[in-house]
Amino acid sequence: MLPGPVFAAPYHLDPAGWTPGSDGYGRGDNPTRRLLEDAIGELEGGGCLAFASGQAAITALLMTVLHPGDTVMIPSDGYYNVRSFAASTLAGLGITTVEAPTAGPYPPFEGVRLVLLETPANPGLDLVDIAEVARAAHAAGALVAVDNTTATPLSQRPLELGADVVVASGTKALAGHSDMLLGYAATNDAGLLDGMRQWRTLAGAVPSPFDCWLARRSMGTLALRLRQQSANAAAVAKLLREHPLAGAVRWAGDSELAARQMRIIPGLVSFELPSAEHVAAFLRASALVAAATSFGGLHSSADRRHQWGDSVAPGFVRLSCGIEDTDDLLADLTKSLDAAALP
Numbered sequence: 001m002l003p004g005p006v007f008a009a010p011y012h013l014d015p016a017g018w019t020p021g022s023d024g025y026g027r028g029d030n031p032t033r034r035l036l037e038d039a040i041g042e043l044e045g046g047g048c049l050a051f052a053s054g055q056a057a058i059t060a061l062l063m064t065v066l067h068p069g070d071t072v073m074i075p076s077d078g079y080y081n082v083r084s085f086a087a088s089t090l091a092g093l094g095i096t097t098v099e100a101p102t103a104g105p106y107p108p109f110e111g112v113r114l115v116l117l118e119t120p121a122n123p124g125l126d127l128v129d130i131a132e133v134a135r136a137a138h139a140a141g142a143l144v145a146v147d148n149t150t151a152t153p154l155s156q157r158p159l160e161l162g163a164d165v166v167v168a169s170g171t172k173a174l175a176g177h178s179d180m181l182l183g184y185a186a187t188n189d190a191g192l193l194d195g196m197r198q199w200r201t202l203a204g205a206v207p208s209p210f211d212c213w214l215a216r217r218s219m220g221t222l223a224l225r226l227r228q229q230s231a232n233a234a235a236v237a238k239l240l241r242e243h244p245l246a247g248a249v250r251w252a253g254d255s256e257l258a259a260r261q262m263r264i265i266p267g268l269v270s271f272e273l274p275s276a277e278h279v280a281a282f283l284r285a286s287a288l289v290a291a292a293t294s295f296g297g298l299h300s301s302a303d304r305r306h307q308w309g310d311s312v313a314p315g316f317v318r319l320s321c322g323i324e325d326t327d328d329l330l331a332d333l334t335k336s337l338d339a340a341a342l343p
C-alpha cells in the first residue's frame, strides 16, 4: 500500500558482485520503480513497465512490434506527437502509417501489424468501442494497443476488453499533480513485455526513482481526484452549453459508449470560443484556470490546441477540470467567459 523508500542510487551491489535478478543498475531495474509498476499493473490487469514519459512508452511499443515493411494504424485525431514520430522515424524505417479517426469508420485491418487506439481521444474526446475493434483487428491478425492516458486504468481496463497492450502517459491524471513526466506500458503478452523491457534498457527511457515514488504516492488519491474532476466536468459542460460565448461543447459523458466502457468519465471538456483572442481574454480573466498544455492535474487548466498544430479551430479549448469546489469553479468560469464576451 505504501510507496516504499526511494532507492535513488543507480546501483546496489552485493560485495560479492552482481547476481542476475538483483538490482545491479537503475536503468535495468530499480526497487522503487517496481513498486509503482506493481500498482499500475494491478489496475490495468497486466505486467507493467514504467517509462520516462508517455511518449517513451509509446515509442518502446512501436519500436518493439514494428519492422521494415510493416503497417501501423494510428488515430488521426489522437496525441499529435505519435503522428510526428510515425511521419519521421517510422517512415524512415520503411514502416507505413495509416490514420483512422477514433470514432471511425476504420479502414480494413488486413495487412496491418499494429492498431493503436486512443479513447477518449486527446483533444477531441471521441470514443471507440475497444472490444469491437479488437475483435475485427484480431480476426485480421493485427495486434491492438490502447492509449489509456485520458481515462486512466481506474476508469477503463483495455486488456479486459480485448486489447493486447496498454500504453499511457502517467504525466496527466494518473500522477495528477502536474509535477513530473511519466509513462507506462502494460500487457499479458510475456514476449511483448520482455521486448519492451529490453528496448527500455537499451534506449535508457527510464523514470527517476523519485518520480516513481511520487507517482506511487499520488495514486493513493487517484479515485478521489478522478471523481471530483469528473463531477466538475459534468457541471462545466452544462454551464458551457448554456453560455452564449461557448460553442461546440464536447464531453465524453454524452456518449452511451462511455457509460459501458468507462467507470468514471474523465474531467475533460472541450469547446470553442469565437477566436484565439477570446480564449486569451478568458484565460486572463480566470482566477482558477491556468493556461497549460497538459491535463489531469489538481488545478483546472486550459489549452488552446491550435497553437500546437492540432487540426482544430483557433478558438478550440481543451479544458481540464481540477478538484476545485464545483461552485467556485462554475462561478469563476461564468465570470471569465462573461469578461471574454466583452469587446
Ligand SMILES: *Cc1c(COP(=O)(O)O)cnc(C)c1O
Binding pocket: 053, 054, 055, 056, 079, 118, 122, 147, 149, 150, 168, 169, 170, 171, 172, 181, 182, 183
Ligand atoms: C500527453 C500524452 C501522451 C504523451 O505523454 P508524455 O508523458 O507527455 O510523454 C501520450 N498520449 C496521450 C493521449 C497524451 O495525452
